[in-house]
Amino acid sequence: MKELLLALQFLTRLPLPAVQADAGAFGRSIRWFPAAGLVIGILVAVTGWIGAQLDPWVGALAALVTWVAITGALHLDGLGDLADSGGAIHKGPERLREVLADPHVGSFGVTAIGVQLIAKLVLLHVLIASPIAWTLVFVPAAARLGPLVWSWWLPPLYEGLASRFRNVIRPGDLIAWLILLGFAGALATPALFAAPVLIAGWGWRLRTMLGGISGDGHGAGIELVETGLLVFLLIALRIG
Known part of the structure; x- marks a missing residue:
C-alpha cells in the first residue's frame, strides 16, 4: 500500500502520513494513479452534490474548486506549458522544447488554462444536477489511466519525472x-x-508534436481527457 500512498501524495494535496520511499517505489506508484483518481472523483462528486442542493451553478463551482484545490492545479500547469510550446511549433522542434522547459507561463498558457476551467465549469453545471451526476466519480480515475499508457508507449523527453515511470x-x-x-x-x-480513445489520441499528438512524454505532457493529457470525458457524459445524458 506504500505505492498507493505515494500516488495520493503526488497527485493530491490531501493530508496524509509521511512515507519513506526510494526512487523505485515512487516510480511504481504510477500503477496506482487511477486509484488516486477515484479518490479525487469521490470528493469532487460529493462536494458538487452538496453545492447543487443550493443551485446547480453553486454545485458546479464547488466541484471545480475542489478539483483544482485537491490536485494543487498540478495538471493545469502542464496544460499551460504545453499550450505555450504549441504556440512555438512553427519554429521547429528545438524551439518548441525550449519553450516547454521555460518555467514562465505565456499568453497561450494563460488562455488555455482559462478556457479549460470555463469548459469544466459549464459541463459540470449541466451534469451535477442530472441523474448521472454520480458517474463523475469515475472521470478522474479514467483520465489517470493515461499516464500508464503514455509512459509505456512513449519515450521520455528528459531524465526527469516521466523517465522514472518508464x-x-x-x-x-x-x-x-x-x-x-x-x-x-x-x-x-x-x-x-x-x-x-482520448488517451490514445493524446499519445499520438505527443508523439507527432514532441516525440515523447514529459511531466507536462502527463498533466496536460489528464486535464484534456477529463474534459473530453465530461463532454461524452453530456452526450450520453442527452441521448439517454
Whole structure:
C-alpha cells in the first residue's frame, strides 16, 4: 500500500502520513494513479452534490474548486506549458522544447488554462444536477489511466519525472485497469469507454508534436481527457 500512498501524495494535496520511499517505489506508484483518481472523483462528486442542493451553478463551482484545490492545479500547469510550446511549433522542434522547459507561463498558457476551467465549469453545471451526476466519480480515475499508457508507449523527453515511470509499467497493469474501466463503463455509463480513445489520441499528438512524454505532457493529457470525458457524459445524458 506504500505505492498507493505515494500516488495520493503526488497527485493530491490531501493530508496524509509521511512515507519513506526510494526512487523505485515512487516510480511504481504510477500503477496506482487511477486509484488516486477515484479518490479525487469521490470528493469532487460529493462536494458538487452538496453545492447543487443550493443551485446547480453553486454545485458546479464547488466541484471545480475542489478539483483544482485537491490536485494543487498540478495538471493545469502542464496544460499551460504545453499550450505555450504549441504556440512555438512553427519554429521547429528545438524551439518548441525550449519553450516547454521555460518555467514562465505565456499568453497561450494563460488562455488555455482559462478556457479549460470555463469548459469544466459549464459541463459540470449541466451534469451535477442530472441523474448521472454520480458517474463523475469515475472521470478522474479514467483520465489517470493515461499516464500508464503514455509512459509505456512513449519515450521520455528528459531524465526527469516521466523517465522514472518508464520501466515500471507492466502489461498486466494496463490490462487490469482496462478491465476495471470496462466494469465501470458497464455499471455507470458507456461514455467511459471513450477514455481509451482520448488517451490514445493524446499519445499520438505527443508523439507527432514532441516525440515523447514529459511531466507536462502527463498533466496536460489528464486535464484534456477529463474534459473530453465530461463532454461524452453530456452526450450520453442527452441521448439517454
